[in-house]
Amino acid sequence: MIKIIVSGFNGSMGQKVVKMINDSADMQLVGGFNPVINDLDPKSYGLPDDVKIFSKLEDINLKADIWIDFSIPSAVFDNTKFAIEKGIRPVIGTSGMSEEQTTILKKMADDKNLGGIIASNFGLSAVLMMKFAQTAAKYFKESEIIEKHHEDKIDAPSGTALNTARLIYEARGNDQIQHSSDDPMNTRGGDYHGTKIHALRLPGFVADEEVIFGGIGETLTISQSTTDRQSFMTGVKLAVHEVMGKNQLIVGLEKLI
Template sequence: MGMEVLAAVGREPDLEPTCGVDKDANNDYLSLPDSSDRIPVSSDLDAIIRMAQPQVMVDFTNAEASIVGCRMAAANGINLVVGTTGLTEDTLRELDGLAQEHEIGAFVAPNFAIGAVLIMHLARGLGKYFDYADIVEMHHEAKIDSPSGTALALARNLQESRDSPFIRPSPEKEPIEGARGGEMEGVSIHSVRMPGRMAHHEVILGTLGQTLSLRHDTINRECYMPGVVLAIREVVKSKGLVVGLEKLLGL
């Protein structure tokens, strides 16, 4: 994901990549994807941001590493764009506190793909019209969290317009424990992990005599880049935490 972000930023005339961080970095410089230039790279985040002094840090790591890096960046007055999934409510509260304390902007999105943002937006208004809900999310085998952050956001959005949880039938017999998937507010969530997948989310809603399905498929990582670039441009204009790309799209 880091190289995709560098390529996207490098294509924008008003943006400039300044440095990179890689825990396995064994060189002092990294060539940009288009070979037009190179930037300093290091495994030491604190040292590299003090040296390069970027305005924005873009983070696609994991939940444990993300908050550590955000603390360092915030302490240096650097705005934050976070695409790492699996962040807890406690982490989001801490990010908001960091942004307020250091007077920076912080932006977090469970998904930067415009189509995924739209399916989450649509889910917000549909829940009240249906009694049953399942979410199937499919990702590559190396994804470390299950379910995905997008699946959790979909479940929360489906529940927003309801006064009670969805109906979730309990099987009388369950020879394989967990066959109905995980559960959140009555929404069953099923996670698939295997090679050949990128990121896919399907919402299946049901009520008497009918079902409605919404599906978004990520074909490659380029789909995230317009959202990332938009977040980079907007995060420097605000103070405090903003969660969700839909806020920047006016949805």
């Protein structure tokens, strides 16, 4: 039985994590953490009596296997440090850490031979899409990326689209061919080392992404569509199982696949 503490247990993603744990025969929720709550009664959150609720890191005195964190950018570094020090394997979905912070945490965990993962995207379809794009990039010299999100997403392009372009560039080791273009309206998209990125913002979409590779007389398209953020839990569950058998901190779900 894998014993789990959830940081941010009563937030939007945290509640999905708790549900995933309850639905998994080999996982047990042992603790919930959130620094901004006063009520420490598990029943107030619909949780069984034997789950301990904490609002201070220093009070956490449980033995646990896994620390799942979907909290907030300002807290995630200290949370993860705490977990590693206690020998609890971190599974971190909270975004916002600097590259430097990630490096520190990785060294800490690796020194203790402690498994763990920090990932910006736990969506399996997105992670596989990126992985496949890396391979396809070796065989197709030209590619473009289209991402489609709901109208309230302000930043463009999405992190996944940009990451995909970066992985394509790294796989190729050189810039993509540029075709001459007469484009007064700026319709040819954003450029990342020659791979064009196009971002759409429309109601009706949650989060879709596609990479198109073009060659003589053929195209190859890898696309993923998210219709419900519950999808992330499939990746979290996979990560929990995988890091139990690892002895270092991994950055990116694609490294586990």
